[in-house]
Amino acid sequence: MNSVAIATQRLFKSFKDSDGSELPILKGVDLEVKVGEVVAVVGASGAGKSTLLHLLGGLDRPSAGEVYLAGQPLSGLAEQQLAEARNQRIGFVFQFHHLLREFSARENIMMPLLIGDVESSQAEARAEALLRAVGMERRAGHKPPQLSGGERQRVAVARALANNPLVLLADEPSGNLDNQTAEGLHDLFFQLRDERxxxxxxxxHNLEFAGRADRVLRLHDGTLHAITDSLARHETIP
Ligand SMILES: Nc1ncnc2c1ncn2[C@@H]1O[C@H](COP(=O)(O)OP(=O)(O)O)[C@@H](O)[C@H]1O
Ligand SMILES: [Mg+2]
Structure with a gap:
């Protein structure tokens, strides 16, 4: 049985509204995701999906409750340790690639490795291997403006995996791609999951993508609800 990679316990998050009142977004989220598992989170716009990913990835702190990364509570980490955990154990892919436009695909992938103090020739070798893994070895020297949307997302996935993270967090990674390109990216996610x-x-929001996940959860009214397989595959999400 695979170990738990990331978990939350009674996770709450509120934001201050414009009038200064508390706006509760997450109201007790419990989640457990094992190594090797793909969990899809669906839900209406504004439900708090991105907020949840930010908390899981240590980009923001919860109002109450806990996030456990490989069993370790994130609240116990100082900012510096949290930054290290983000660099070493967590990979992010967003709807928009967030690659540095002045740098090549190879250099963008090397960046998190260099930040993690990996020696540059080693970082380059690892970037090359990742470029192959995502089918982008022939675009290594291209900068983001010279790449298509799908290609940029592939590079973003490679960058997210640079430090061999325990958890990959993806926020609508194919949300900006046409259907066919999206499908290729979805295939890549599952191929990488099987290999690593x-x-x-x-x-x-993509039904086909969510339907391929091991589990589909709906974020609604601040908590997660399991969606059965048949629902995930045949009905409208969210
Ligand atoms: N930093 C913030 N400050 C204030 N409100 C925020 C902040 N981040 C998100 N929100 C609010 O929290 C709600 C959930 O946002 P989000 O997590 O982005 O939803 P989703 O990703 O499901 O569309 C929205 O109403 C949004 O306006
Ligand atoms: Mg969002």
Whole structure:
């Protein structure tokens, strides 16, 4: 049985409204994702899906409750340790690639490795291997403006995996792609999941993508609800 990669316990998050009142978004989220598992999170716009991913990835702190990364509570980490955990154990892919436009695909993938103090020739070798893994070896020297949307997302996936993270968090990674390109990216996610050892939490509006996940959860009214397989595959999401 695979170990738990990331978990939450009674996770709450509120934001201050414009009038200063508290706006509760997450109201007790419990989640457990194992290594090798792909969990899709669906839900209406504004439901708090991105907020949840930010908390899982240590980009923001919860109002109450806990996030456990490989069993370790994130609240116990100081900012510096949290930054290290984000660099070493977590990979992010967003709807928009967030690649640095002045740098080549290879250099973008090397960046998190260099930040993690990997020696540059080693970082380059690892970037090359990742470019092959995502089918982008022939675009290594291209900068983001010279790549198509699908190609940029592939590079973004490679960058997210640079430090061999335990958890890959993806926020509508194919939300900006046409159907055919999206399908190729979805295939890539599952291919990488099968080849490597990490957990995936995936936010998507794409029915086909969510339907391929091991589990589909709906974020509604601040908590997660399991969606049965048949619902995930045949009915409208969210
Ligand atoms: N930093 C923030 N400050 C204030 N409100 C926020 C902040 N981030 C998100 N929100 C609010 O929280 C709600 C959930 O946002 P989000 O997590 O982005 O939803 P989703 O990704 O499901 O569309 C929205 O109403 C949004 O306006
Ligand atoms: Mg969002």
């Amino acid at each position: 050892e990490f957990a995936v939490v995936l936010v998507t």
